[in-house]
Amino acid sequence: MRLVPYLYSAFNTYHRHGTPPIRALVLDWPHDPRVREIDDQFMFGPSLMVAPMFTGEAILIDSWRRLFWLRPVHLVQ
Numbered sequence: 001m002r003l004v005p006y007l008y009s010a011f012n013t014y015h016r017h018g019t020p021p022i023r024a025l026v027l028d029w030p031h032d033p034r035v036r037e038i039d040d041q042f043m044f045g046p047s048l049m050v051a052p053m054f055t056g057e058a059i060l061i062d063s064w065r066r067l068f069w070l071r072p073v074h075l076v077q
Contacts, residue, residue: 010045021045 010021020027023043025035041051 006045006048013046025049 013019014021025038025041025043028043029035044050
């Protein structure tokens with residue numbers, strides 16, 4: 001049930017500002033050329049990134065692992 005307020009806020013932002021709650025990464029990071037070719041990850045609201053963890057081909061030991069893009073993080077010390 002903790003996801004309900006998050007979704008309500010995401011859809012409220014959509015209603016007020018037009019930012020879709022489920023969107024391609026390029027909408028959040030338009031200047032990063034790497035995200036333009038990613039077609040299997042997306043943002044779900046302002047903070048949740050959905051990314052596949054498996055390819056579905058788990059027969060070979062090394063074939064099931066996936067690489068996925070993480071947004072740039074700026075650490076403040």
